[in-house]
Structures are given as structure tokens and as C-alpha cells.
Amino acid sequence: MAITLATLTATWTDNNNIKHQDTVSAIGPAEVPDPDVPVVILLHGMGGSSNDLSQPGLTGFTYDMTAPIVSPLDLGLQPNPGVGCYGFSTDSKLNPAPGGWQPFLVGAGYITVNYSQIEPWGSLAQVNGQPSDPVRQLDAIISCIITTFPGRRIAFVTHSRGGLLLRAWLVQHGSDPAVRPRLGTAVQLAPPNHGSELANIVGALEVTVAAAAAELLGDPAAMPWLYLLLAGAIGDPAIGDMTVGSGFLTWLAGNEPGNEAGALLELHTFGGTSPTLFRWHLYVFTPQSVVPIITWDGSGLVVSYHWSAWDVGFPVRNYAGDVGAILQAPPEIVPGSGDILVTAASAALPWQAGYHVHPLNHGQPLWDPGVQGEALPVLRNAWGSPPVQVAASWAVWSQPASVGAGTSFSITVTVTNVGTTTWPAGCVAGSDNGFGKRIWGTATATMASSVPRGGSATVTLSLTAPSSQGNQPVSVFVTAPGGQQLERGQPFQAILVVGWMAADLTLDTGSPAAAPGSALTSWADTRYQHVIYLSPDQHVHELYYPLAGGTWAGGDLTADTGSARAARGSALTSWADTRYQHVIYLSADQHVYELYRSVG
Amino acid sequence: MTEIPVSLPDYVSQLRANWHVLSDPASLKAAGLTVQPATPAVLARLPAVATGVVAAATAAGANPLQIVKYAELVNGKVAAIVDDGSAIGDVTLAHFVVTVITAGALPAATVTYQLAARSQGAAASSATG
Numbered sequence: 266m267a268i269t270l271a272t273l274t275a276t277w278t279d280n281n282n283i284k285h286q287d288t289v290s291a292i293g294p295a296e297v298p299d300p301d302v303p304v305v306i307l308l309h310g311m312g313g314s315s316n317d318l319s320q321p322g323l324t325g326f327t328y329d330m331t332a333p334i335v336s337p338l339d340l341g342l343q344p345n346p347g348v349g350c351y352g353f354s355t356d357s358k359l360n361p362a363p364g365g366w367q368p369f370l371v372g373a374g375y376i377t378v379n380y381s382q383i384e385p386w387g388s389l390a391q392v393n394g395q396p397s398d399p400v401r402q403l404d405a406i407i408s409c410i411i412t413t414f415p416g417r418r419i420a421f422v423t424h425s426r427g428g429l430l431l432r433a434w435l436v437q438h439g440s441d442p443a444v445r446p447r448l449g450t451a452v453q454l455a456p457p458n459h460g461s462e463l464a465n466i467v468g469a470l471e472v473t474v475a476a477a478a479a480e481l482l483g484d485p486a487a488m489p490w491l492y493l494l495l496a497g498a499i500g501d502p503a504i505g506d507m508t509v510g511s512g513f514l515t516w517l518a519g520n521e522p523g524n525e526a527g528a529l530l531e532l533h534t535f536g537g538t539s540p541t542l543f544r545w546h547l548y549v550f551t552p553q554s555v556v557p558i559i560t561w562d563g564s565g566l567v568v569s570y571h572w573s574a575w576d577v578g579f580p581v582r583n584y585a586g587d588v589g590a591i592l593q594a595p596p597e598i599v600p601g602s603g604d605i606l607v608t609a610a611s612a613a614l615p616w617q618a619g620y621h622v623h624p625l626n627h628g629q630p631l632w633d634p635g636v637q638g639e640a641l642p643v644l645r646n647a648w649g650s651p652p653v654q655v656a657a658s659w660a661v662w663s664q665p666a667s668v669g670a671g672t673s674f675s676i677t678v679t680v681t682n683v684g685t686t687t688w689p690a691g692c693v694a695g696s697d698n699g700f701g702k703r704i705w706g707t708a709t710a711t712m713a714s715s716v717p718r719g720g721s722a723t724v725t726l727s728l729t730a731p732s733s734q735g736n737q738p739v740s741v742f743v744t745a746p747g748g749q750q751l752e753r754g755q756p757f758q759a760i761l762v763v764g765w766m767a768a769d770l771t772l773d774t775g776s777p778a779a780a781p782g783s784a785l786t787s788w789a790d791t792r793y794q795h796v797i798y799l800s801p802d803q804h805v806h807e808l809y810y811p812l813a814g815g816t817w818a819g820g821d822l823t824a825d826t827g828s829a830r831a832a833r834g835s836a837l838t839s840w841a842d843t844r845y846q847h848v849i850y851l852s853a854d855q856h857v858y859e860l861y862r863s864v865g
Numbered sequence: 866m867t868e869i870p871v872s873l874p875d876y877v878s879q880l881r882a883n884w885h886v887l888s889d890p891a892s893l894k895a896a897g898l899t900v901q902p903a904t905p906a907v908l909a910r911l912p913a914v915a916t917g918v919v920a921a922a923t924a925a926g927a928n929p930l931q932i933v934k935y936a937e938l939v940n941g942k943v944a945a946i947v948d949d950g951s952a953i954g955d956v957t958l959a960h961f962v963v964t965v966i967t968a969g970a971l972p973a974a975t976v977t978y979q980l981a982a983r984s985q986g987a988a989a990s991s992a993t994g
Contacts, residue, residue, distance in 0.1 A: 344941040345975045346964045555964040556876055557938050557977050559883040561892045568941045568977075 266295050267371040271413050273378065277405035280392040285383070289406055291413065292367065293376035303418040303449050303647040304410050305370050307379040308403070310425030310455075311503045314381040317424060317631055322362025326628030328543035329359045337551050340572035347554030351574040355543045363632035366422050373641060376417070378410060382430065388502035389426075389433045390513040396437050403434050411447055418449035420647035421530075422640065424631060425607070426503060428456025428534075429517070436520045439529045440756060442659045442683045449647025450531040450618075452640045454630035455604055458534065459611040460509035462595035521616070529756070533619035533643045535636055536609030539626045540598040548574035604629075619643065657684035657752040660694070660741035667761035668730040676728060678710075678741050681721040684751065688716040691746040694724045699740035699757030704731040709744075730762050737762050768817075770796065770808050776819035777806065786837040790846055790864045797822075797837050797848050803830035805837075805850055805860060822848065822860050829858060880960040883979060884953040887936055887946055896943065903933050903949035911935060911947070915978040918963050927984060930959060934981035940974065957983050 271291040278284050291304065309317040316323045340351065367379050382399050389397050396404065410419060423431050431451060438444055506513040551573045558569050597603035602610075604627040613620050621639055623630070630636045662678040682688050695709040710724035731737055740757035744750050771778055779785075783799040789812070796808040804823035810816070823830060829852040839848045841864060848860040886892060893900060901907050908916075911932065919930045935947035951958070961980040 346966075346977055348964055348966060553876060555977065556879050556962055557883060557936075557979055558879060559886045559936075559938075559943065561886055561889070564895070566886065566892060566896045566898075566943045568938045568943060 267292050267368065268295050270297065270376060273406060273409040273413060275402065275405035275409045277401045279383075279398045279401060280395060285402065285405075287380065287402060287406065289378055289380045289409075291376055291378050291410070292371055294371055294374055297374070297376060299374075299648075300416055301418075301648045302374055302376060303420045303644070304376045304378060304414050305420045305422055305644060305647075306403075306407070306410070307366055307377060308421060308423040308427030308430050309382065309385070310427050311507070312385050313424070313427075314385070315379045317365070318379050318422070319365045319367040320362070321365045321628070321631040322358070324628060324631065326542070326626075327359045327363055327632065328356040330356055330541065330544055332356065334544075334546070334576050336576040337573040338548060338576060340554075340574060342558070342569040343572045344569060346557070346570045347550040347572040347574070349550060351548040351550050351572070353545060353547045355545060359632075365632060366637070369637050370422070370644070375420075375644065376414065378406065380406065382427075385426075386501040386503045388506050388513065389429055390502075390506060390516065391437075397433070399430055400434050400437060403430060404438050407434075407438075407444065411443060417447075418647045418649065419447050420449040420644050421451040422454070422644075423451065423456065424454045425456065425627065426507065428453035428458065429506065429513075432458070432517055432521065433513075435529060436517060442681065445529060448530045449649075450533070450643050452643055453532065453534045453612065454636065455537050455607050455627050456534060456612050457507045457607045458514075458614050460511060460514050461507050461597055461607050461611060462509055463504050463507060463597075463606065531618045531643070531646055532614065532616065533621060533640070534612040534614060534617050535621045535623065535630055535640070536612035537604030537607070537623055537625040537627060537630065538601050538609050539624045539629075540600055540603055540605045542605060542626055542628075545578065546576045547578060549577050550574050656686055656688070656745065656749075657682075658741075658743040658755075659683045660743075660753065660755050662726075662741060664739065664758065664760055667763050667766070669766045670730055670732050670734055670762050670764055673727060673729045675725050677723060677725050679721050679723045680712075680716075680741065680743055682716045682718055684718065687718060688712070688743070688751075689746055690715045692716065692751075693744045693746075694726060694741055695744065696726055696728055696739055696741055698738045700738075704733075704737060705729060705739055730760070734762050734764055736760070770817050770819075774808055774817050774819035776808060777801070777804075779806075780833075782834060784835065784837040786839040786848065788839050788841050788846065790841040792865045795839070795846070797839055799831050799835065799837070799850075803833065803835075803853075805831055805848060807848075826860055828860065829853070829856070831858075877960050880962070880979060880981070881953050883936070884934060884948075884981065887943070888948060888950075888953065893946070898943060898946060901945070901947045903935070903947050907947055908932055908935075912937075912978070914965060915963055915980055918961055918978075919959075919980060919982045922959065922961070922982075923984075929985055930982040931985050932980055932982045933958070934979075936979040938977040938979065940976075951983070955983070959983070 269290045270293045273289045273291060275287045275289060276284065307315070307318040309315060321327055367377050370377050383402050384398055387399065389399055391397060407419065421431050431453070439448065505511060554570055554572045554574070556570065558571060560567050596608045597606055602608055604625060606627040609622045623633065623636055625633055625636070659681040660678050662676045664676050665674060668674055678694060680694055690713060692712045693709045694712065696705045698704045706727070706729040708727040710726050712722045712724060714722070716722050726741065736759040738757040739760055740753065742750050742753050777800040779798040780801045780803070785796065785798050787794070787796045789795070793809045793811055798806055800806055804821050807820045807822050808817055831850045832853045832855070835851040837848065837850055839846070844864060845861050846864055850858050852858055915935065916932065919932055923930050933949040933951055936943060937945040958981045961982065963978040963980065965976045966974070
């Protein structure tokens, strides 16, 4: 029996600075004695509500497509002959209505939190760099769960856009020290992780459904609700979010911590490949329906006809899929590829732990027992209390997006003691690739003072980029004075190590720009590297950089020496010998000028 | 997807059964119906749709089919019967059903013609059925 185990009151402030207080019930079995049972948060899809995951029969999706087709259909005795088309229908709804995820999970012993999201047609994208309202709301609810159910892990079951909400929350809050140890597993049902060509789908449905409706009824107003639903919503922000290549999806992919996201959460995605929402049944009278049956009933002759009708289906039974053969249909509505709204391929993420594909449409995962049965072992992996980390660190730092191979740079790191004991003075911070390999050099920084539980220390670490180019992982660890490395909580990050790098020497040195078409010459001596160019006023300029390290600087050699200006378009050449460095140019009167200086 | 086959009643057997009812004098009398003989004059007055169907069913080079039994069923009632009195089980009889929907809508105006025809010059033969 399902009961309310707790009433959560989540308070949060939206992007318009309006305070919200949401009351959400945690529903579970009457007895949850096992402290390892996780709390499963259910996140519905676009335009939906908590009903989607508790009473999917209310969605209008629950057609019974497994019922056998009876053909010919016995329509009984009728007083007139039956000729031509008897009529058409769609599949009836499942009866009894199928159970949703929430009763299924409660029946399996889980604690569930199911709520109706704010702005179900709204955008999940950040607002002025801050989390969107649905993300804020989810974060507040998760905070309540962490407080109300101490020690229990958190799992997720999401449908469609709910999967994007989870990812958006994960990017912005998943690494929070209070949250990360509590995260377990997630099941994403039909998530548009790589977007959906929803506008194209609406276009295809418009053509197909209009044709079908006109053929059957002469009335385009008889279009199925799915088309009307999508067509009406095409301008909503949620649709914009989910469009392939949208700014939101790009941001999500760019900020998701790559493979490390898999360390935050064990994610399993479920994609669908059936674009059939329901089956059409077009009934055509059999010839026997015109054969009269004449009987004597004791008072008169009675004429009747035994009607029967063949179910010949309809060209649009699989209406969305069939149009795919006619039009350049988006893959979402091609059989074997999509589920009407999302392709199975769009569900897959590089950091997922598991990928599951079922021949289902977009709504069916809300109640399909096959999916539920496959998801249960995934959720089972979320069982277990978070480990108690006696000595653990959490490091935060800023880093350059890219560095040159072999170059040295430094990062400022704030390490927080997220364990249960105080760090003694003398702990050392260092860097590696997250797996113990010191690819960034062996430099360390020592913390002079002790760090209490919850306290932080800031240190500067010198790093030297490895010679291997490409994205290289970097992580910060803390070692106790005895040499024992503490458990670290934060994920590693990536820095792009590149070969050639670019710098604007004119900007860096504040030197004048070069004349259009200026010649260039350069050399290196034992202490400096040099570049020479001509400015628009025909002065010879030098830019130079000390090989021992430092910054680029510039100088006007014409002004410094008082020599003649160079001719427009003069060539330049230069060299260094053991004692002098030389620059040669042509003056306006075609004289050859030398500028020279002792090396160093 | 599973389809469940359903057996349909035998078409000719049903029409023969109808002729049994339509040839029962007691039933016809009680229904106030009079059977007209299949004379040339009567046959000439039959609706063109009925005679046309029978004519169209005549195989090329064969003797024309001639209507020997005719029942007109209008909106679920027997309106007229023509019968030459031949055996119902005659295996040389060809049976027809013609349905005309005159108003384009059910059940407003439907007429069903049940016909039995025999090739001219063919001898009647008896059979059970």
C-alpha cells in the first residue's frame, strides 16, 4: 500500500525574484525499513504533469496496439444491406488503464517524489547566467530530499524533456559537495538529448493528417490531437530548447563534464523506434453483407442482412511512418528510427552507462512493462548508503582553456575539507590526471595551517603542460602529512594542450600597427628573440622577448637611432653574429641603412 | 499483429434457403403476397438493373441467361415475387443479388433484387440443397 512518507516543502526564488513554496509528497510503501532504498525523483516531459508518471491513462496516449485485429468483423443482423465502407476507428484505450512509474516503483519498494514542474512549456536555458526556474525548483526539491531522507541515495526516472531538466540540473548542481555523494542512477525515457526536428514533424503530420482526414471525413478539423498539440506548441520555448542544435543543447553539451558526468550518475537511456501512435481500422463490408436473409417469424416475412466487414487497415494506419516514404520525413517519424518525437539515436549520450532501444512510441515508455522491468535493475544499483568519507577533499580552481605543450602556468586552488575529520597542518596539494599520473609535473603546495571539517584553504599550484596534445585531464589532490592521499570529491577537468599558439604582439606590447604590406624579419640571439617591421610613418620597429621568460616588449629603432626613415615598401633583413645584431633597410633616397647593436 | 479469421456463411445456400421461404404458399398468403409467373410479359417489366446484371453474367458465346425467379426486397420488406416454380435445388440455376441504394444514405432507400436465372434451352435438373 502506498502512503505519504513525508511532505516536502521546497522554497525557492525564481528569476523574477518571486518566492515559491512547493509542497511535494514523498510516496512509498507503508514500511521502508531498509535504509539503502533510494528516493526516486520522477520528472515528466514537455507540457506534462505529475500524472504522466502516476496515471499515464490521463495522457490520452494509452492505445491498445496489442489487441488482435478481428477481420472480418461480425456486425450482426441488420435490416438493410451493407455496401462499401462501414466506417473507421482507432485502437481503443487500454482497459484497465495501465499503471505508471510511481505505483510501479512504490510496488517495488522505492520511495518516490513526483511533482508537476513549473513552466512545463518553458525554456530550461539559463537566464542571465543563472539556472532557469525549473532547475531552481528541482534543486530546491532535491535539497529537501537530502535533508528529509539522510543517508539515502537519489535516483531519477525522467520522460522526454524531463531528461534535459535532469542534465541541466546536473551541470549546475550535480557537483555540489552536499549532493554528489547522494547521486545514484538515472533512467531517461525517450530523452531528446540531441534534439528533435519538431517543426519538421509538425509539417509532415500536417500533410499526412490533413490528407487522411479529408479522405475519410472531408473534414480537416478531424485531425488527431497529436498534430494539433504540436502545431499549437511550435512556438513555445520548450520546443526551441529541443530543436536540434539549439543554444540550450549546445550549452548543455559544452558544460556537461564529459565522461566525468558518468561518475556523478549512472545513466541509462531508453530510445524508441516506433512512430505508430495507434492503428487505424478501416472497415469495408464483405459481399455477404448484401445477401438477404428471409425468414418467416410467424406473422410475416422478415428480411435482414448479416453484416460483416473486413478490417483493411488504412494507408495511414502507420500514418507518420508511411509519409516518411513519400516525403523527406524527419527520422523521428520513420519506423525503426524514431518514436514520433525523438529518434532513438538522439537519446544516446557518450557518458551513459547503458543504452536501451525498444520498438515503442514516445508515450509508451510511460507504462510499458518491458521498459519498467529493464529499468528496475538499473535503479537497484542506486541502493546503498553513501560512503562516509573520513578524510576527503573538494577542490575548485580556475584554469586556462588551452595551454601550449610544455609551457608552465599556475592555477589558484581552493580545497575544502568535506570529510569528517580535521586536516592537520602540513597537508600538501598537488595535481595529476585524476588517476594518479602526474602529467602536469610534480610541483606541490603545502598548507601551513590545519583545515577543520568544512573549512577551506587556498593554494597556488605550478603546472607544466604535458607534451601530448589534445584535451588532457587535470585534477587536484590533497595528501596528508603521512603521505596518504585523501579521497577527492571533485571530477577532473580538461585542458586543451596545443602545439602552436597565437598571440597578438602588437596588442600585447602596445606598439603601433604595421604599415600595409610591411616586410618582416626576425632572429634570435643568445638572450632574445626579435621581430622587425615598418610602421605607417616608415619607422623601423622592433618587438622582442627574453628567452629566459617574461613578456614581449617593443621599441622604435628609427626614433632611438635618429636614422633616416625607410622607403615605402622597403625590404628588411637581419642577422646576428657573435657580437652584434643587425637590421638592414632601404631609405627613400635608395640608400642602404644598417641598424646594429651589441648582442644582449 | 494477429488477425483472427472469421468464417462467413455460404452465399448460395442462403439464397436457396430464401427461395424455400418465398415458395411457401402459407407464408406468402399470410404476408399478402402474390407470386407472378415468369412469363415473357412479366419478365419484360422487370427493372433494367436486374435484367442487366443477368445479361452481363452470360458467358461469351453461351445461350443467354433468363430470369426464372425474382424477389424484390424494398427497405427490408418483400415487395414482389416472380417464380417459374422450378426446383430450388436445381444446380443449373445461377443465383444473383443486386443491391441498389437510391438515396445514397442508409437506411433510407435500399432495394435488393434476389434473382435466379437459367441458361435458355438448358434442362432443369434437381439437386438437393
